[in-house]
Amino acid sequence: GAVVSQHPSWVICKSGTSVKIECRSLDFQATTMFWYRQFPKQSLMLMATSNEGSKATYEQGVEKDKFLINHASLTLSTLTVTSAHPEDSSFYICSAISLIGDRGRQPQHFGDGTRLSIL
Amino acid sequence: GNSVTQMEGPVTLSEEAFLTINCTYTATGYPSLFWYVQYPGEGLQLLLKATKADDKGSNKGFEATYRKETTSFHLEKGSVQVSDSAVYFCALSSAGTGKLIFGQGTTLQVKP
Numbered sequence: 362g363a364v365v366s367q368h369p370s371w372v373i374c375k376s377g378t379s380v381k382i383e384c385r386s387l388d389f390q391a392t393t394m395f396w397y398r399q400f401p402k403q404s405l406m407l408m409a410t411s412n413e414g415s416k417a418t419y420e421q422g423v424e425k426d427k428f429l430i431n432h433a434s435l436t437l438s439t440l441t442v443t444s445a446h447p448e449d450s451s452f453y454i455c456s457a458i459s460l461i462g463d464r465g466r467q468p469q470h471f472g473d474g475t476r477l478s479i480l
Numbered sequence: 481g482n483s484v485t486q487m488e489g490p491v492t493l494s495e496e497a498f499l500t501i502n503c504t505y506t507a508t509g510y511p512s513l514f515w516y517v518q519y520p521g522e523g524l525q526l527l528l529k530a531t532k533a534d535d536k537g538s539n540k541g542f543e544a545t546y547r548k549e550t551t552s553f554h555l556e557k558g559s560v561q562v563s564d565s566a567v568y569f570c571a572l573s574s575a576g577t578g579k580l581i582f583g584q585g586t587t588l589q590v591k592p
Contacts, residue, residue, distance in 0.1 A: 367523070393578055404569065404582045405524075454523050458578045466512045466531045466573070469580055471523040 364388050365457050367472025375480055376447060382440045382475045384455030390435040391457035395469060396428075399452045411438045435460065445479045452476055482507040486570050486583035493590050499557040501586045503544075503570035506551065511572040513537075513546050513553040514580070518567045527555075527568070560590045 364387040372380055384394055392413050397405040409419045409430050417430035427449075429441040438457075442449050456469035487502040505513065512531045516524040528537030533548035542557045553570060570583040 365523075395579070402587075404584045407579065410577075410579065456524075456580075463575075466575075467578065468514055468526045468529050469573075469578070470526065471516075473523040474521075476521075 363459065363468075363470040365455065365470045365472040367455050367475055369475060370473060371476045371478075373478045373480065374445065377444055380442045380445055380477060382442075382453055382455070382477075384438045384440070384457065384472055386436045386457045386470070389457075389470075390460040391438075392435065392460050394432060394438040394455055394457045396430060396438075396440050397454045397456070399454060399474075401452075405454060408440075442477065445477070447479045450477055450479045482511065482572060482574060482581050484570050484572055484581055484583040486568075486586050488586070489567075490587040490589055493560055493588070495562055495590055495592050496559045497590075499555070499560045499564075499588070501555040501568055501570075501588070503553045503555065503583055504551055505553065505570075505572050507572055507574075509575055511574060513544070514571045514573065515542070515544055515553070515555050516569045516571060516582075518569065518585070520566075524569065560588070562590045562592055564588060565590045 366385045368383045394411045396408045408423045409417045411417045411432040413432045419425045432438040454474040456471045458467050483506045514529045515527040517527045528539045530537040530546035536545045544555045567585045569585045571580045
């Protein structure tokens with residue numbers, strides 16, 4: 362149980378294009394989803410917290426106009442990297458917390474990540 | 481603020497050796513503690529968790545005990561396998577928000 366699907370797993374695109382990444386909780390409802398960025402051989406950096414039906418909360422230093430987050434339902438959040446440039450190339454990972462229980466005690470369930478390469 | 485510190489890696493062991501990866505934390509209140517594992521090119525998988533002091537989390541032969549007196553959550557396994565080679569992350573969760581604070585990760589390499 363508690364499966365999170367992330368799509369696509371790998372994308373290569375030209376500089377200046379926008380890329381949308383989807384994060385779905387397949388077998389549970391998630392009030393809260395998180396988006397992370399991971400650089401090679403480093404830990405995860407939290408970018409934003411996404412709550413269903415409300416605006417995302419971005420961490421300090423993350424450009425909200427560059428990284429658009431939409432959490433339209435209890436099972437889907439999307440991250441759109443707008444006007445992507447080579448410096449946006451990275452591994453992006455989403456996670457979700459179940460609707461049921463104390464958010465502080467529930468584990469986050471992670472997707473398999475999206476490798477984004479901007480040429 | 482809250483923080484998590486893990487032992488530096490990489491850790492290289494022979495198959496069937498005993499594993500310890502140290503993790504200590506700083507936090508206000510009573511956080512929940514987690515160990516996640518990341519295999520190359522993949523996302524993170526929950527390995528085990530503990531939500532209160534003296535709880536022991538265990539899974540797939542791995543164990544960790546929530547020690548409030550030493551603010552630690554060390555990961556142990558009695559006999560590692562080559563398939564355990566991965567990056568291990570210790571993390572704490574702040575009450576209410578669900579946000580995770582990760583340690584820097586420890587790479588484990590197990591040789592046959």
